[in-house]
Amino acid sequence: MKFNDEHKALYDTVKNFALNEIKPYAAEWEKNEKFPAHELFKKMGDLDLLGITKNQENGGMGLDYSYGMVFAEALGYGLDSGVIISTGVQTDMATPALDRFGSKELKNEFLTPAISGEYVTSIAVSEHSGGSDVAALKTFAKSDADDYIIKGQKMWITNATQADYFCTLVNTSNDPPHKNKSLVIIPAKLPGVEIGEKIDKLGLRTSDTAPVYFDDVRIPKRYRIGEEGEGFSIQMQQFQEERIFLSVSSLIILDDCIKQTIDYCKERNAFQKKIIDNQVIQFRLAELKTEIEALRSLIYRACEEFVDGKDMTYLASMAKLKCGRLIREVSDSCLQYWGGMGFTWENPLSKIYRDGRLMSIGGGTDEIMLSIICKHIGIGKK
Numbered sequence: 287m288k289f290n291d292e293h294k295a296l297y298d299t300v301k302n303f304a305l306n307e308i309k310p311y312a313a314e315w316e317k318n319e320k321f322p323a324h325e326l327f328k329k330m331g332d333l334d335l336l337g338i339t340k341n342q343e344n345g346g347m348g349l350d351y352s353y354g355m356v357f358a359e360a361l362g363y364g365l366d367s368g369v370i371i372s373t374g375v376q377t378d379m380a381t382p383a384l385d386r387f388g389s390k391e392l393k394n395e396f397l398t399p400a401i402s403g404e405y406v407t408s409i410a411v412s413e414h415s416g417g418s419d420v421a422a423l424k425t426f427a428k429s430d431a432d433d434y435i436i437k438g439q440k441m442w443i444t445n446a447t448q449a450d451y452f453c454t455l456v457n458t459s460n461d462p463p464h465k466n467k468s469l470v471i472i473p474a475k476l477p478g479v480e481i482g483e484k485i486d487k488l489g490l491r492t493s494d495t496a497p498v499y500f501d502d503v504r505i506p507k508r509y510r511i512g513e514e515g516e517g518f519s520i521q522m523q524q525f526q527e528e529r530i531f532l533s534v535s536s537l538i539i540l541d542d543c544i545k546q547t548i549d550y551c552k553e554r555n556a557f558q559k560k561i562i563d564n565q566v567i568q569f570r571l572a573e574l575k576t577e578i579e580a581l582r583s584l585i586y587r588a589c590e591e592f593v594d595g596k597d598m599t600y601l602a603s604m605a606k607l608k609c610g611r612l613i614r615e616v617s618d619s620c621l622q623y624w625g626g627m628g629f630t631w632e633n634p635l636s637k638i639y640r641d642g643r644l645m646s647i648g649g650g651t652d653e654i655m656l657s658i659i660c661k662h663i664g665i666g667k668k
């Protein structure tokens with residue numbers, strides 16, 4: 287991947303934003319168990335950062351995904367995965383399908399305010415009955431003349447308590463599971479929409495996650511993204527950007543894990559020498575740094591495929607799998623070198639250890655990534 291001056295300028299803008307507008311406030315937001323999404327997204331929207339890859343008619347910049355990837359990587363300087371992933375929901379999880387397949391009218395109503403930062407968005411796919419098994423979801427949208435009446439419940443919805451709308455995968459017929467789904471926009475303020483209690487999570491405590499209930503919620507059919515029955519395949523495409531976002535936005539956090547550990551081990555003494563002067567520790571950190579650079583290269587390769595108009599599912603699944611595994615390995619190994627300090631709540635390493643655990647679960651688990659890779663190498667279930 288070759289970066290030009292525009293990529294570099296974007297990187298610097300996002301890095302400065304993350305260092306000044308996210309990093310200093312993350313500890314306070316973690317205590318509040320929520321970050322102010324409307325306030326932060328408006329600031330990003332004012333800098334044109336929420337629609338980098340989106341079409342220009344709706345306020346986007348119309349750039350290719352290499353710029354979206356640069357945005358996601360530089361956002362990592364915020365060093366708070368909760369805020370970073372919530373931002374990714376807005377840019378790379380709840381809006382790509384709307385941008386690509388939504389009608390002009392739908393985009394004007396819902397994409398434009400998401401790009402300006404006026405609206406906060408959520409992606410609502412998972413259910414109690416179907417997390418990994420997306421096809422098994424039960425929320426149903428019954429046809430009623432020009433409307434759908436929606437009944438069901440979604441689980442684990444990021445940004446739920448602050449969202450203005452949910453990009454929601456629902457069943458619209460009783461056809462076979464991969465042919466009976468549609469992606470629809472459900473505004474949060476409609477009668478029948480209820481947001482459940484915020485979930486008390488192990489990590490990502492700056493981001494709010496909650497169940498969402500739909501009790502006979504009426505929406506016009508024009509709130510559907512794309513054709514009826516094509517929701518499953520549209521969402522599978524949308525998942526690819528989600529997976530790349532999750533992977534690339536972890537890179538700076540991984541780098542920082544190594545850097546902070548080196549700094550600490552240079553200060554700390556044991557047995558009349560600096561901790562860092564033990565070759566076993568030096569080699570381990572060098573090994574982990576090599577793994578991070580290998581992951582970075584894999585992500586850039588996946589992105590290149592996407593920019594070239596190719597299907598990046600194979601490489602994006604590998605990147606997501608590797609990222610989930612690596613963030614656990616890096617945070618665990620580095621935490622060890624902080625001794626007891628690593629085991630305290632306020633420690634930066636323990637935060638990455640807690641926050642990073644999500645990476646093997648959200649956006650498709652490690653096992654789901656492995657089964658996708660298996661299909662691509664001809665050894666899985668078709």
Ligand SMILES: Cc1cc2nc3c(=O)[nH]c(=O)nc-3n(C[C@H](O)[C@H](O)[C@H](O)COP(=O)(O)OP(=O)(O)OC[C@H]3O[C@@H](n4cnc5c(N)ncnc54)[C@H](O)[C@@H]3O)c2cc1C
Nearest residue numbers: 409410411412417418419442443444647648649650651653
């Ligand atoms: C903090 C957080 C935020 C989230 N945000 C969102 C969001 O904004 N929107 C949204 O729609 N969802 C969201 N999710 C949901 C997330 O995508 C799901 O948790 C994930 O897909 C796993 O689904 P599940 O929890 O139902 O686990 P299950 O599907 O119940 O899986 C349990 C375990 O079984 C394994 N397993 C399942 N099938 C197989 C198989 N065939 N072979 C081997 N192993 C298998 C899984 O890999 C996993 O380890 C979020 C989750 C969390 C924790």
